Amino acid sequence: MSESKFHGVIPPVVIPLDANRQIDLMAFERSINRMINAGVDGLFFLGSSGEVAFLTDAQRYHVLQEAVAIVNKRVPVLAGIIDMETLRVIDQAKRAEGYGVDGLVATAPFYALGGPREVEQHFRVIRENTSLPLFAYDLPVCVHTKLDPDMLVKLGQDGVLQGVKDSSGDDVAFRWLCLENEDAGHPLQLFTGHEVVVDGAYLSGADGSVPGLANLDPDSYVAQWKAYQAGDWETVRRIQDKLARLMFITRRVNATVGFGAGVGAFKTALWQMGVFNTNQMREPVQALEGKDVETIVAILKENGLMDADAPIKTK
């Protein structure tokens, strides 16, 4: 494990809205404090779980301003700077930097695809335009480019990248990335974004995880991290099985697909658990309702995140 301050459990923060689709600041603070009190090692704002694609720039920077104030240096704050191509990402970087965040997270360029040369150049040019630690976000499901492990390690050795958030779903490539990073002297901090198989990433040597599901159950992810640090693999694995079952909330949704089923289920669970006040989503996504809410509540109860006799909340 490197000495970097970036390690351990760094949840991507889900943003609560009120009925008018404005940030619900009290719920936001409650959720952040709940995670910090559970012992998370950092927080990541404006990632996919944070609905970054759905927020106007004004909304994005409102989130960052409030987030930095609420976190108040208790843990490092990472900010997504998600936009199409290099110059637009730099624009986001410069603004995020002004809000006092501790690190930035950028994907490969998207919308207008190029080849590997353009991807590498993209990260190099961002690096030249910010002084903050820069993480690559490997997210082919959104950007339709898989980041090559060899390139990532080279960018780490060259001081361009501080680390990687791997949400590629490619555990073979992640293993190779870990090994090549090790052989190169561990220049990169490597995080997995797949909350269902964090234990496998730890076996591969990951420096931490960025689990969206930790918004619901931060204690378990923190306990799992500690067990990993202690070499207690049976505990690592047992906690993972429990968390994987909790993640069924995203699989059992019937009314919609994609983002609305994933983050929609997180919001619905946080609402029913009393952390959020609604499960409101942003346009064009509809909040889950009816049968889907019942299914989610049932899974939360099975997994001990809601009392067995708690009623289903309605709006």
Added chain:
Amino acid sequence: MSESKFHGVIPPVVIPLDANRQIDLMAFERSINRMINAGVDGLFFLGSSGEVAFLTDAQRYHVLQEAVAIVNKRVPVLAGIIDMETLRVIDQAKRAEGYGVDGLVATAPFYALGGPREVEQHFRVIRENTSLPLFAYDLPVCVHTKLDPDMLVKLGQDGVLQGVKDSSGDDVAFRWLCLENEDAGHPLQLFTGHEVVVDGAYLSGADGSVPGLANLDPDSYVAQWKAYQAGDWETVRRIQDKLARLMFITRRVNATVGFGAGVGAFKTALWQMGVFNTNQMREPVQALEGKDVETIVAILKENGLMDADAPIKTK
């Protein structure tokens, strides 16, 4: 053919840069005037050919401001409002509207995918937030969603959409879109974005075309449109064969792939033809050079767009 002012040849405008990657305003004006003088029926700014994904917001609105001033109402101006999800697109719409454009062009939401319901809702919400005619841009290669013909026609009938720019590469779906639009009373103006097979789209009943290649040879596309209006299919077809051969400039590029090969070849040709002063691209894309420039010049000469004895320009 409907009575709409949106019909005929509406090139997506390629933006010339100077060596410092700033807009080359004299070349921009020269290129716009060249197309208007050739008789094009409109101009489309901030599309893929206009490098929209690569421009900061400041750069985008600089383009629109200059474009509206240069065009000066000689032809209708369409503006791309390209961003990830609904609220961000509306932000772009409101700003574009302020610059006095005549219509807006939006893709399906991208980055965070949903299902068909979210795509339809996306266009409906944009519609509620602008008073300008709205075109759907069907561009699955960039946004990874194909727009359904049935949905498009329904959105036309409901007054949400004015028309469609089809760059889907799916000529079967385009045929069906044309037929269903006809059966519904032609609520939509339908344009093809595929410069190589505009004749096939005209056979299908298209209301016009949005050919990037018209930046190089606007005269031919205008002549083809007139032949189509006159029912002279042999001329339509003969011109198309010539234009398809000219498009070899994008196929014969060896140094790179994707956007850099396509728009990179257009810029290189316009530079060598004397319309632009360089073939400068935006980060992270490199300008074409060496052998690729020679290949493009050879094709331009074969097709009569450069004199046979003109020298190759160098920087």
Added chain:
Amino acid sequence: MSESKFHGVIPPVVIPLDANRQIDLMAFERSINRMINAGVDGLFFLGSSGEVAFLTDAQRYHVLQEAVAIVNKRVPVLAGIIDMETLRVIDQAKRAEGYGVDGLVATAPFYALGGPREVEQHFRVIRENTSLPLFAYDLPVCVHTKLDPDMLVKLGQDGVLQGVKDSSGDDVAFRWLCLENEDAGHPLQLFTGHEVVVDGAYLSGADGSVPGLANLDPDSYVAQWKAYQAGDWETVRRIQDKLARLMFITRRVNATVGFGAGVGAFKTALWQMGVFNTNQMREPVQALEGKDVETIVAILKENGLMDADAPIKTK
């Protein structure tokens, strides 16, 4: 147009089954004769419309044996030799050759993908192992490789390929293939497999078409071909619009997707029209029923392929 005997309308033949899923030989003969009497220029057996993927080898060669006998040299017979990789395809080629067919049709290798070198080598090795004319079947939706126009023309010039059946759905690449083939002296006969946009392929210079829908309406495709030969583009286009509407039978199916909706709709239409005796499909595909049958009948009646007062057949 070349002097080749391969040109014009060559329908891929749909195979009727009886209730026991055996070939219904009387319906098979009736359907073949119906197409030959309409004036088609050839017949293609064991393509996708012929359920080639679903037939055992014994069933495949039963089809070829009966087909060659029924056709009895009235028109050329092409046979699909569809299998995963080169040696298996050659096995199919040798057996098909024994049944007296006039040409063979092979796809790129599939299941275990390689690169362009393997695709080219695949066709060259097949060529060395058969004396019959060989057509490349460009079908990325099934084999997940798009055939490159440059490679195809080279294989034509080298005497490896006689022609191409293009079902790639890529009208831009087809245009380029036509132009490059022309520049090379027309070594290849080029056919489109997209029944909805045959007119566009003719504009591009195609030597013919392989339309599955011609099983239902061979007369229209033959009339369209003749109009094309006469340069009567308005007739070519008018017939195409009618045929494109008829193809709605495959779009309006709700109970299933993919192959079952496409060939399933063809079989259901041929059954309701009285050419076939059932719409039986092969495992694991279910025959269409209920509402889907009603929808198909309605479209057939709108397009004049069934009498307005004909009852819906039931099993």
Added chain:
Amino acid sequence: MSESKFHGVIPPVVIPLDANRQIDLMAFERSINRMINAGVDGLFFLGSSGEVAFLTDAQRYHVLQEAVAIVNKRVPVLAGIIDMETLRVIDQAKRAEGYGVDGLVATAPFYALGGPREVEQHFRVIRENTSLPLFAYDLPVCVHTKLDPDMLVKLGQDGVLQGVKDSSGDDVAFRWLCLENEDAGHPLQLFTGHEVVVDGAYLSGADGSVPGLANLDPDSYVAQWKAYQAGDWETVRRIQDKLARLMFITRRVNATVGFGAGVGAFKTALWQMGVFNTNQMREPVQALEGKDVETIVAILKENGLMDADAPIKTK
């Protein structure tokens, strides 16, 4: 762990060829005995590593006949029955059954895609046509369909499937499959085909692995399995890291891509290690040569599979 005889390490066997591309029976026996002597729990013939897509039926059954004779009941023999659609797969099943194998392995249908209903029906109909244990082979990279965990568990409970070989590359879905299988009483034996992350699959609760790389280093996979049975996760993980580095032989190949790089590297390594006599491939794939062979030898030496001073073999 269930009481099934199917568990542990079951390598998919790579087939050695002689210079005439015939099976090299002495090398085949040598390789099989080497794996059995190392303690593997079964052998899988006619999978991707066994070049099943490249073999004619005659060659496939030659492989099975020799394999069953050489193995001679020392371990269970699984046979791939890989073909396009249901009836063709059943044909393969019936023939494989005649050679005395102990279980069959089938993929989802491919080439002509349907929906989930057709995939489920496919396995059910195969089941009705063989008495042998049937495994589902989840291989979307080849067949372009991902098998749904819910469906697989249902097919296990219904007695259709004995187990699953998961080569989907989707570790999240595999975790869910393991959990749902456990909740259902463990009807399925679950194997991972990803040799680079077998440890992660064991954490998820896999019943075994089918690692192609075990053709090169069966001892390590057997030792890893034993460590897993003993709960010694640090050993499981350490061995995995070593094996993941050995797998670099497939990543460092430059001359080709896909199957030729993967199985081509395995064959080249086995040749250089003296297990095979050549690295001959089947049409249309070329054997690796030159620099690629040198690279593979260097990796084998680094990982102790070749003596440091052993010369590179040449043909």
